[in-house]
Amino acid sequence: MSDQHAEPAFPGTPDDLWQSVSRLHAWLEADQPYGGQEGLLLRMLKLQEEVGEVAQAVIGATGQNPRKGTTHTWDDVQSELCDVVITALVALRTLTPDAHAVFATHLARVTERSLGSRRG
Template identity: 65%
Template sequence: MNTSPWPTIAALHAWLTEQSPLPPEQQRLLRVLKLSEEVGEVAEAVIGATGQNPRKGHSHTWQDVESELCDVIITAMVALTTLTQDPAGTFESHLAGVARRSLGNDRATSGG
């Protein structure tokens, strides 16, 4: 089943907006800054999964890293929704450009 995540992201965005007492400009800035927090949690999970903190040892698993990466993606999608009326279109267009630059025209459009 291949369903788009964008309706769920739109619902999360609406919920966050409804719950926030801040003006839209501050909400926009804080949603972008929230990405830094989430990326830090990925780093913490990687350090914990590899046991690189002698005081904490192996405090995380690679599944924790996966979960934190998903949080980064969700947070970025919500932030993008805050910035544009068409987050899905903006993302698809940007992804297509990255694929063209990185994979070339044939591989970018064929999926392989």
């Protein structure tokens, strides 16, 4: 007998992803010190902060800072890239409650534009 409320067989499915994005958005909104336009702008700036952390991890993984040496691993870079994706999806959800549909539509356009013209 299967449990209808069990965890998804494959975590990270689209429904699971968007449920997590909605939960994170609600959590951030509940404890936001700045609201309105200022809060929105700060949420967008958070994305730049996360991208900077990717750069820092890449520099650390390659040992490009001679003063610090190798300070990160490629696993750290992967984690930081995931943080960028999560932050971007939460930022999109901040702009629209239809983030899932907006993203799916945009992804389909980019995919068609990029891959649709290729002939095997």
